[in-house]
Amino acid sequence: MSSKRPRDRRVRRTRRLLQQALLELLDEEPLSKLTISQIAARADVSRQAFYLHFNSKAELLLSHVDDVFDEVRAAALPSPNRHVGVQELLATTFREWAAHSDSLALALQIEDKDHVIERIRLHISDLMQAFDRYGREDTSALPTHEYREYVADFLAGGVYMLLRSWSRDGLTVPAAQMAELVYSFLPVRHQTAQPGHSQAASPVGRPRR
Structure with missing residues (x-):
């Protein structure tokens, strides 16, 4: 051996x-x-x-954050056998973050927030690529692949701030409502649902807190 x-x-x-x-x-x-x-x-x-x-205690904590993000991606990523809508994907992601709320709060303790934002950016990039292939909605309204990395950069900063506020407030807003809020910001078009799959819900406004 x-x-x-x-x-x-x-x-x-x-x-x-x-x-x-x-x-x-x-x-x-x-x-x-x-x-x-x-x-x-x-x-x-x-x-x-x-x-x-x-190299540091922050890197050690980030290794734990990486493990958590791997679990979140595994739960949320579409696949050839699992075609999902944008809102369903967002709901699963927020539900997983809520399930790992302690780890989320710890990640937000890291002083160099760029490290955490980069992890979020990789997570978003993975989701975008998988959704391009297996998602149910038409994302043609989003920028072409040439500019997708800029979009991922932009979204990562916003998601970091959103998660920080959500965590700071004790996750009092349910994960499903957080998903609806983010979904309302996205330009997506609905395609005809594939057999055995229902259409994603229409965007809704910001939930009251």
């Missing part, structure tokens, strides 16, 4: 221990007050081991 697989398992185990240690410590004090030594000690690894895997 190759020696690579055990090393991979050890890497995954160490990263998981460090993530778990960080999350436990974040229940006690904010990220800004934590030290690498505290995290390493809680994970029962050396500082050297920490730096073999991460």
Whole structure:
């Protein structure tokens, strides 16, 4: 048996221990007050081991955020066997973010918000590409592929601010209403639904808070 697989398992185990240690410590004090030594000690690894895997505590937290975003994408992405509408996709995404509200709040503690916005941007870009192929609505009103990256950049900043406000307010607005609000901003046209799929609902106005 190759020696690579055990090393991979050890890497995954160490990263998981460090993530778990960080999350436990974040229940006690904010990220800004934590030290690498505290995290390493809680994970029962050396500082050297920490730096073999991460450059900073923010990068460690971002690794957890990446895992959460992977789960959100997996739940929301359309596929050849799962054609969805824009509003359905948005509803699933907000529902997943609500289910991971603790992790969302932690991500918003990261001082360099550009790191978090870049994660959101990648998430949006993935959704846009998948929806181009498997979505039910016509997105031809959106810019051509040449300019889609600019659109993803624009949306990422807005989504970050939206999630920050939503989290700050305790997620009091239901995920479905948040999805309706965002959907009302998007230029989409409805196509004839594919067999076995209903049309997405029409856009609605901003929900009252």
